[in-house]
Amino acid sequence: MAKSLQRLRALIYKEMVQILRDQRTLMLFFILPLIELFLFAYAVSLTITHLPTAVVDQSLDTRSRDFINAMVNSGNFDVTLTLQNQQQVIDAIDAGTVKAGVIIPPNFAEDVARGNGQVLILLDGSDSFSVESGYNAASSIAQMFSLQLTAEKIQNSGTSLASSVASGNLPITTTTRVLYNPDIRDMIFILPGLIALIMQIIVVTHSAMAVVREREAGTLEQLLATPARPFERIIAKLVPGMLVAMIDMAVVMAIGVFWFQVPFEGNILVLTALSILFIISSMGLGLVISALSSTQRQAQQLSSIIQLLAMLLTGFIYPRTTMPLWTQIVGDLIPLTYFVRIIRGIMTKGVSLSFLWTDTLALFVYACIALAFAALVTKKRLD
Amino acid sequence: MFQRILAIIQKEFQQVLRDRTTLIIMLTIPLMQLVLFGYAINTNVRHIPTVVADQSMDHASQAYLDDMVNSGYFDIVATVPDQNGVIQAIDDGTARAGIVIPPDFAENVVRGDAQALVLVDGSDLFTSQSANAFATIIGQEHAINIVTQEIDRAGTTATQTTLPALNALVRVLYNPDMKDLWFIIPGMVAMLLQTQALVLTAAAVVRERENGTIEQILVTPIRPIELMVGKIVPYVIIAMLNMFTVVGIGVYWFGVPFQGNFLLYILLAFLYVFSGLGLGLLISSISQNQRQAQQLMMLFMMVSLLLGGFIFPRYTMPPVIQAIGNLFPLTYFVPISRSIFTKGVGFSVVADQVLALVAYIVVVMTLAAITFRNRLD
Numbered sequence: 001m002a003k004s005l006q007r008l009r010a011l012i013y014k015e016m017v018q019i020l021r022d023q024r025t026l027m028l029f030f031i032l033p034l035i036e037l038f039l040f041a042y043a044v045s046l047t048i049t050h051l052p053t054a055v056v057d058q059s060l061d062t063r064s065r066d067f068i069n070a071m072v073n074s075g076n077f078d079v080t081l082t083l084q085n086q087q088q089v090i091d092a093i094d095a096g097t098v099k100a101g102v103i104i105p106p107n108f109a110e111d112v113a114r115g116n117g118q119v120l121i122l123l124d125g126s127d128s129f130s131v132e133s134g135y136n137a138a139s140s141i142a143q144m145f146s147l148q149l150t151a152e153k154i155q156n157s158g159t160s161l162a163s164s165v166a167s168g169n170l171p172i173t174t175t176t177r178v179l180y181n182p183d184i185r186d187m188i189f190i191l192p193g194l195i196a197l198i199m200q201i202i203v204v205t206h207s208a209m210a211v212v213r214e215r216e217a218g219t220l221e222q223l224l225a226t227p228a229r230p231f232e233r234i235i236a237k238l239v240p241g242m243l244v245a246m247i248d249m250a251v252v253m254a255i256g257v258f259w260f261q262v263p264f265e266g267n268i269l270v271l272t273a274l275s276i277l278f279i280i281s282s283m284g285l286g287l288v289i290s291a292l293s294s295t296q297r298q299a300q301q302l303s304s305i306i307q308l309l310a311m312l313l314t315g316f317i318y319p320r321t322t323m324p325l326w327t328q329i330v331g332d333l334i335p336l337t338y339f340v341r342i343i344r345g346i347m348t349k350g351v352s353l354s355f356l357w358t359d360t361l362a363l364f365v366y367a368c369i370a371l372a373f374a375a376l377v378t379k380k381r382l383d
Numbered sequence: 384m385f386q387r388i389l390a391i392i393q394k395e396f397q398q399v400l401r402d403r404t405t406l407i408i409m410l411t412i413p414l415m416q417l418v419l420f421g422y423a424i425n426t427n428v429r430h431i432p433t434v435v436a437d438q439s440m441d442h443a444s445q446a447y448l449d450d451m452v453n454s455g456y457f458d459i460v461a462t463v464p465d466q467n468g469v470i471q472a473i474d475d476g477t478a479r480a481g482i483v484i485p486p487d488f489a490e491n492v493v494r495g496d497a498q499a500l501v502l503v504d505g506s507d508l509f510t511s512q513s514a515n516a517f518a519t520i521i522g523q524e525h526a527i528n529i530v531t532q533e534i535d536r537a538g539t540t541a542t543q544t545t546l547p548a549l550n551a552l553v554r555v556l557y558n559p560d561m562k563d564l565w566f567i568i569p570g571m572v573a574m575l576l577q578t579q580a581l582v583l584t585a586a587a588v589v590r591e592r593e594n595g596t597i598e599q600i601l602v603t604p605i606r607p608i609e610l611m612v613g614k615i616v617p618y619v620i621i622a623m624l625n626m627f628t629v630v631g632i633g634v635y636w637f638g639v640p641f642q643g644n645f646l647l648y649i650l651l652a653f654l655y656v657f658s659g660l661g662l663g664l665l666i667s668s669i670s671q672n673q674r675q676a677q678q679l680m681m682l683f684m685m686v687s688l689l690l691g692g693f694i695f696p697r698y699t700m701p702p703v704i705q706a707i708g709n710l711f712p713l714t715y716f717v718p719i720s721r722s723i724f725t726k727g728v729g730f731s732v733v734a735d736q737v738l739a740l741v742a743y744i745v746v747v748m749t750l751a752a753i754t755f756r757n758r759l760d
Contacts, residue, residue: 028678035682039689043704048696093556094728096718099698118552125558126569126725130696132427132561136516138553140523147527150534171529172447172497174522176515179473181505184515189508293404300677301408308412309419318424319509321432321479327423341476348506355475 007228011236015210019240026244029206033198033248034255040190041260048133054081054089054098059108063149067119070145071102076137089122099124100134112149180265180348188263191256192343193316198252199245199275200282200336201307206241207286208299216296234287234374242279249275265350274342274356277363281335284370291377310336338363387605391613395587399617409582409621413575413629420567421637427561428513433457434478436465439488447499450525451482456517469502479504480514492529557642557725565640568633569724570693573716575629576622576652578684580659581666583618585680588667588755607755611748615660622656623649630724642727651719651737658712658740661747668754687711692718715740 019026053071057064071077081098083089089101101122111117121138123131147170181188214223223233256262285306293299312318313331320328320337331337338359345351345359353360399406433451437444451457460478463469469481483500491497501518503511558565591597600610633639641648666683670676689695690708697705697714708714715736722728730737 024675025678032682036685039686039704043689043695043700043708048699050699052698090556094722094726095732096722121553123553123555125555125561126566126721127696131555131558132512135553135555135561136520140520142553143520143523143527147530151530170523170526171492171495172499172522172526174499174501174518174526176501176503176518178503178505178511178515179470181511184505184511186508188505192506297673298404301405304681305408305412305415308416312416312419312424315507317508318426319428319507321430321510322425322428323423327419344506345476349474351474 004229004232007226008232008236011228011232012239015236015240018210019206019244029202029244030248030251033202033252036194036198037191037252037255040194041187048130049075050078051076051100051130051134052080052098053077053100053102054083054092055079056083056085056089056101056103058085058106059104061109063109063112063117064104067104067108067145068102070141071138074137074141076133076141077102086120086122093122093124096124099127099130100138117146117149180350185262187256187260188348190317191252191260191262192347193340195249195252195256196278196336196339196343197310197316199249199279200310200334200339201303202245202248203241203279203282204286204289204306205300205303206244207237207283208289208293208303209296210237210241211287211290212293212296212299215294230375234371238280238283241283242276245279246272246275262347264347266346267352270353271343271346274346274360274363275339277360277367278335278339278342280367281338281363281370284367284374285335287370287374287377306334310334313337315340335363335366338366384609387603388609388613388616391605391610392616395614395617399583399621409579410625410628412578413571413625414632416571416575417568417629417632417637420571421564424563426509426563428510429455430458431456431480431510431514432460432478433480433482434461434463434469434472435459436463436469436481436483438465438486439484441489443489443492443497444484447484447488447522447525448482451518451521454517454521456513456521457482466500466502473502473504479507479510480518482518557727562639564633564637565725568629568637568639569720570717572626572629572652572724573655573691573713573720574688574693576626576656576716577659577662577687577711577713579622579625580618580656581663581680581684583621584614584660584663585666585670585676586673587614587618588664589670589673589676593672607752611664611752614664615657618660619653619656622659623653626652641724643723644729647730648720648723651716651723651733651740654737654740654744655712655716655719658715658744658747661744661751662712664751665747665754668751683711687713690714712740712743715743 055068057068068079072079077100081092083092083101086101086103089098089103092098093101103120103122105111105118105120108117108119119142121142123134123138125131178184228236253264257264286303289299289302289306293302309330310316313320313323313327314334314337315331316336320331323331341359342356342363345356349355435448437448448459452459457480461472463472463481466481466483469478469483472478473481481502483502485491485498485500488497488499499522501514501522503514503518505511555561588597591600605613630641634641662683663680666676666679670679686707687693690697690700690704691711691713692708693713697708700708719733719736719740722733726732
């Protein structure tokens with residue numbers, strides 16, 4: 001046992017020296033997460049308001065102005081262009097100068113009075129986030145405006161309901177409250193997933209490359225000639241990668257919490273303990289990659305495929321509930337899937353371990369299988 | 384001169400074809416993305432698992448819940464007694480949304496001040512967006528229906544003919560059903576061409592430098608510019624073939640309509656590939672070894688993925704971030720690709736971007752040639 005510890009220490013020392021000597025890669029491990037964090041923070045907005053909008057008002061009466069005001073006041077549409085007809089609006093959307101257009105035909109006020117007012121709202125369907133926000137907002141604003149007009153007109157007809165509707169009150173008010181993220185700030189969605197993704201990228205690439213590099217350099221045989229056991233070598237490889245990943249997690253989380261004001265609701269100790277489990281699982285995935293590839297180049301390419309799958313299928317950005325079963329299963333093969341739920345649960349929801357035990361169990365099983373597989377692979381390479 | 388270039392093209396082709404794994408990976412990644420976006424990814428979330436706390440249990444609350452369920456956005460998976468039960472269910476992940484209807488709903492509706500509360504899981508981006516937007520809209524629609532019925536019942540003949548006062552038509556141009564794949568494919572073609580151009584060229588020059596074969600080439604009568612052209616051609620062919628595959632599968636298998644002029648599209652894609660190759664060569668000339676080149680390239684790809692307008696709209700970004708995005712050719716080709724592919728507009732609309740691309744190629748190639756020459760001394 002004492003001998004084993006001694007060997008382990010020597011091996012860890014060797015790995016640390018190796019990783020510290022490769023300063024450029026080390027720098028990248030620390031700088032890349034920061035670049036990603038700041039890009040996501042400042043560049044990415046998933047909820048779109050203030051769509052640049054072109055307006056064609058062929059009526060120019062009070063009713064048409066009211067309608068345009070209702071759209072602008074909702075905060076979803078900014079009038080950036082005033083045009084003469086529908087064709088010009090389509091041209092402007094074609095050219096990309098606006099993302100939406102509102103067209104109000106002549107005699108709007110009279111038509112509304114007669115009960116057949118028409119408004120046409122055009123949206124740029126080539127831009128996914130803009131169109132979804134715009135569509136919902138436009139439908140809802142138009143509907144409400146229409147109802148208010150109706151109610152206003154029949155106010156004198158007597159029902160008390162009509163008069164309250166005219167002043168903007170509906171008999172049922174549906175209040176929506178978004179839990180954990182009441183202002184729907186993108187950073188609160190992104191940060192936990194981003195931390196998890198960064199950790200997985202670093203651990204997977206590091207462990208995949210570390211083994212293959214030794215094999216390519218021919219130093220693997222030298223290591224095999226020493227009395228170090230396969231399991232000891234695996235643990236030694238794991239330690240430096242784990243350190244780098246933990247430091248990255250701490251830095252990104254600190255900036256997220258203190259600079260971008262993303263709340264941390266849960267218990268940081270539980271999260272730290274579970275992230276070690278996650279790191280071991282990711283390392284297992286990295287070792288599988290290293291077993292499958294014979295050169296560093298191949299290892300890198302395979303890890304970039306895994307990263308692509310991780311981005312798309314683990315629930316980091318895109319929802320897993322809408323996916324068909326087979327892609328959910330593919331996602332289940334990546335440890336990030338479990339950890340995204342865990343880190344969101346702890347950071348954003350602030351729930352305790354009792355809510356997360358299925359994912360924790362899954363990660364634990366994953367880590368065990370990963371370590372067993374790694375031991376098996378290294379043993380095989382001995383022959 | 385052509386003979387020399389041809390010789391280099393032949394040599395590069397052999398090198399590319401010999402590296403099977405790289406070739407296979409280059410060809411599979413775009414297909415994988417296509418299939419995943421085609422079948423797996425759906426940002427418009429329907430059938431959100433929902434719990435209900437109906438404390439009224441009367442006809443009004445039932446009608447309200449029926450409208451919510453019939454919309455297709457909310458699937459009721461459980462009923463709980465109160466708001467805490469709802470929050471608990473969202474905390475442990477069994478539901479993504481919850482509807483709380485307080486007691487005496489029906490009476491409150493008659494009085495005109497009924498309240499319903501919809502709680503949404505805010506830790507899941509697209510789910511919360513859909514739930515938030517559609518809960519509001521469906522709730523409003525339901526309320527409006529009640530008002531309309533009420534007015535109908537009480538109303539005179541005059542009011543009945545005047546409903547509704549306003550008919551607003553919302554029309555989504557180019558993509559009426561708002562299908563995700565229609566948004567994705569034109570951007571993906573842009574992303575794909577840039578990635579391939581970068582990956583293939585970034586390694587090309589450094590590898591020769593690392594192996595020491597670049598000196599061997601330089602002592603031959605081949606001029607640097609001939610070397611560059613010769614190196615580029617095989618990769619242009621591979622990248623363009625891949626583009627045809629993606630567009631072909633997108634159009635014929637997934638039914639994404641190609642609205643514009645295909646010839647113009649190919650021509651501009653061709654131009655765009657050169658800008659990507661230029662950037663790749665620049666990376667290649669700057670880096671000392673393959674590892675560095677690869678890391679730099681990964682960084683560029685990540686930044687341009689986020690800033691190029693492929694996924695996230697550019698007009699919401701602050702000017703500094705937009706300026707950084709301008710350093711990558713992707714930023715210019717995404718609007719070109721969307722304009723021709725999805726919108727079906729002509730050259731005049733994208734002339735600015737095309738001009739920018741030409742300028743980009745000139746600048747990048749010049750920079751690459753200068754650094755390449757400096758490196759040799």
